[in-house]
Amino acid sequence: MYRNGQHVEHNAPQQQARDTRNYFVRHDFDGAAELTTTLAHAISDVTGIDVTDTGFTLNDHVDPEALDRLFAPKPDGTPRTNGHLSFTVWNHQVTVYSNGQIAIVPPRQSPPVQR
Numbered sequence: 001m002y003r004n005g006q007h008v009e010h011n012a013p014q015q016q017a018r019d020t021r022n023y024f025v026r027h028d029f030d031g032a033a034e035l036t037t038t039l040a041h042a043i044s045d046v047t048g049i050d051v052t053d054t055g056f057t058l059n060d061h062v063d064p065e066a067l068d069r070l071f072a073p074k075p076d077g078t079p080r081t082n083g084h085l086s087f088t089v090w091n092h093q094v095t096v097y098s099n100g101q102i103a104i105v106p107p108r109q110s111p112p113v114q115r
Contacts, residue, residue, distance in 0.1 A: 027100035029079065035071055036064040039102055043089055046104050061089045071098050 023046045027038040036058055043058075044051045058064045062085075073079050083098035091107040 022106075023104040025102045025104075027102060029071075029073055029100055034064075034068050035096070035100070036068050038100075039067070039094070039096065042102050042104060043092070043094070046092060046106065047090055049090075058089075061094075062087050067096065071096065071100075 023042065025038065025042045025045075027033075027035050029035075040051045040056070040058060043049075044056070049056050058067075067085065070085065071080055071083065080098040084095055086093060086095040088094065093105040095103045095105075097103075
């Protein structure tokens with residue numbers, strides 16, 4: 001998996017500060033993980049909610065099997081092109097692109113009240 005321009009192993013311990021910036025990760029379609037596995041880990045990184053937590057499920061937001069099929073390479077092995085799907089997970093705007101790019105935009109924070 002590629003996160004913010006760097007290759008990251010799923011089983012490596014990760015320390016990442018959560019903030020209000022946009023988050024980007026790229027799924028490797030040639031790797032062993034499904035697209036939705038990469039997506040679940042990315043959402044976990046952004047929200048701080050562990051993917052093994054019983055309250056964490058993509059099924060409440062998107063059909064994981066349909067998402068994996070939608071962007072999987074074509075039967076002849078050629079990649080899908082020019083497609084994307086956007087949906088909301090816990091007030092975060094998630095966009096998955098056919099090239100494996102995943103963008104997660106956190107909810108906007110209200111500007112501070114001036115006194």
